[in-house]
Amino acid sequence: MNGRAATIIAGLVFAADAAAMIFPHLDYSAHLERGRPGEESFGTLVDDPPTQVIPSPPLPIDYERTITPAMAAAIAAYEAHLENRDFEQAVDSARLLLDVIAEELGSDHVEYAYALSDLGAALHHAGRNEEALAPLQESISLIGAANGLYSPVLIGPMAYLGMAFQGLERHEPALDALTRAQHITHRHWGAMNPYQLKLVYAKAASLESLNELHEAEDQLRLGLKLSREQHGEEALESLPALYYLAEWLRATGAFRPALSLYRDAMLMLAGPDGEDTPAMVPAMRGMAATFLLEQDVEVDRGLTLHRRIVELMEARPEAFSATDRIQAYADLGDWLILFEREEEAWDAYGKAWALGQSDPTRDWNEYFAEPRLIYAGPNLTVDFMGYQVIGEEVYYDFEFRIREDGRPSHVKVRDSNLSTLTRSRAIGFLRLGKFRPAIVDGKPVERRDYRIRRYYPTVAPWDYGKVILGGGFGSTPRTRLERRWPGSR
Numbered sequence: 357m358n359g360r361a362a363t364i365i366a367g368l369v370f371a372a373d374a375a376a377m378i379f380p381h382l383d384y385s386a387h388l389e390r391g392r393p394g395e396e397s398f399g400t401l402v403d404d405p406p407t408q409v410i411p412s413p414p415l416p417i418d419y420e421r422t423i424t425p426a427m428a429a430a431i432a433a434y435e436a437h438l439e440n441r442d443f444e445q446a447v448d449s450a451r452l453l454l455d456v457i458a459e460e461l462g463s464d465h466v467e468y469a470y471a472l473s474d475l476g477a478a479l480h481h482a483g484r485n486e487e488a489l490a491p492l493q494e495s496i497s498l499i500g501a502a503n504g505l506y507s508p509v510l511i512g513p514m515a516y517l518g519m520a521f522q523g524l525e526r527h528e529p530a531l532d533a534l535t536r537a538q539h540i541t542h543r544h545w546g547a548m549n550p551y552q553l554k555l556v557y558a559k560a561a562s563l564e565s566l567n568e569l570h571e572a573e574d575q576l577r578l579g580l581k582l583s584r585e586q587h588g589e590e591a592l593e594s595l596p597a598l599y600y601l602a603e604w605l606r607a608t609g610a611f612r613p614a615l616s617l618y619r620d621a622m623l624m625l626a627g628p629d630g631e632d633t634p635a636m637v638p639a640m641r642g643m644a645a646t647f648l649l650e651q652d653v654e655v656d657r658g659l660t661l662h663r664r665i666v667e668l669m670e671a672r673p674e675a676f677s678a679t680d681r682i683q684a685y686a687d688l689g690d691w692l693i694l695f696e697r698e699e700e701a702w703d704a705y706g707k708a709w710a711l712g713q714s715d716p717t718r719d720w721n722e723y724f725a726e727p728r729l730i731y732a733g734p735n736l737t738v739d740f741m742g743y744q745v746i747g748e749e750v751y752y753d754f755e756f757r758i759r760e761d762g763r764p765s766h767v768k769v770r771d772s773n774l775s776t777l778t779r780s781r782a783i784g785f786l787r788l789g790k791f792r793p794a795i796v797d798g799k800p801v802e803r804r805d806y807r808i809r810r811y812y813p814t815v816a817p818w819d820y821g822k823v824i825l826g827g828g829f830g831s832t833p834r835t836r837l838e839r840r841w842p843g844s845r
Contacts, residue, residue: 391735
């Protein structure tokens with residue numbers, strides 16, 4: 357999720373009863389003046405985790421095929437190009453297959469409809485979604501006429517049609533196609549069948565884009581339930597679905613449920629005596645980011661978790677790639693910078709840089725020579741910027757130095773579309789930020805003329821446009837959405 361649903365939580369006024377902070381630069385006691393930072397404010401500390409692959413069994417479809425030798429050769433070429441991700445060549449092979457079928461069986465044969473589906477799939481994979489619509493829609497029409505409206509053969513082209521619409525940001529028709537495909541799986545294999553898993557996650561993506569957040573979350577919960585039904589409550593195959601849901605909950609501010617899921621994962625993955633294992637690292641990273649975004653008294657547990665990750669990698673170096681170990685030291689350094697423990701941070705960065713000297717998989721000198729955002733400082737609030745900015749994209753372009761300790765200095769404004777009345781506060785908030793400094797020859801150095809564009813969230817507060825008469829008669833009831841998201845108190 358580059359911060360799935362992060363726009364929901366970004367910019368909401370932080371509640372006074374959650375203002376306890378461990379480090380001084382995140383003191384939000386003046387919560388009406390400083391906006392609560394969201395995921396976009398924390399840079400490296402909440403980097404998106406690697407994409408999880410949801411295990412999904414192949415559809416158990418058995419249907420009559422008419423395959424000639426010439427068709428078999430064209431199908432083999434098509435499948436080989438897909439396997440190798442040569443999608444433009446796959447498009448050419450699919451067109452050739454259509455020509456072969458038209459010549460040998462006729463364009464009214466159902467095999468022609470199947471090949472149209474192959475062409476649509478290849479066009480989608482090649483990023484040519486507008487072109488994919490026509491062959492997929494024609495395929496669905498012809499297959500339905502030949503095999504019936506609820507033929508399981510329709511699931512594939514309907515799914516691809518939904519994904520092609522998604523690629524065009526047309527999420528209403530995408531949902532329709534994906535839901536139709538899902539309904540066919542229900543008719544053949546029941547409401548809890550595992551063959552709908554990919555459809556479930558595709559639907560969640562479109563629902564999120566349509567701001568149907570509760571419905572999207574329901575799909576992610578269904579995905580975890582389906583995965584556990586298929587593999588078992590404690591099965592490792594269910595972990596990707598668990599991580600997807602945990603990341604969503606974190607992004608939408610449901611921190612306690614997210615932490616509970618990460619704990620479940622860590623318990624599943626712990627060693628026989630409860631010791632840390634290499635498989636626990638994704639859950640530990642996710643839990644650390646959740647503690648940070650929750651910004652409660654346990655925020656320092658994120659630092660503790662990253663210390664544990666480094667200790668684990670030092671004890672079991674053979675279980676991790678050089679890249680993983682370098683990144684673990686760099687991440688620990690970033691957390692130490694956030695907690696103003698610079699001397700320990702330099703040690704962690706130095707170890708990361710030294711490991712990079714013997715790792716040929718990446719130019720680590722170039723990587724460490726570029727500063728990285730750790731914390732961008734508080735957000736400007738809608739209350740301060742003015743309610744006329746609600747729903748707008750507002751920003752400041754800054755130029756500044758990043759000192760050896762990771763702090764911005766000599767801040768200048770290059771451009772902004774906000775009122776000049778916000779300028780001094782925006783500069784002051786940026787000065788509270790933290791960066792991983794540029795590291796050259798293993799040592800932090802000052803970087804001059806560094807530029808960033810800082811966007812500020814403009815989501816309306818929960819009570820915007822409402823009249824609140826008190827807690828009794830006449831008060832405006834809060835919706836389920838308002839009760840759930842942080843800042844809605």
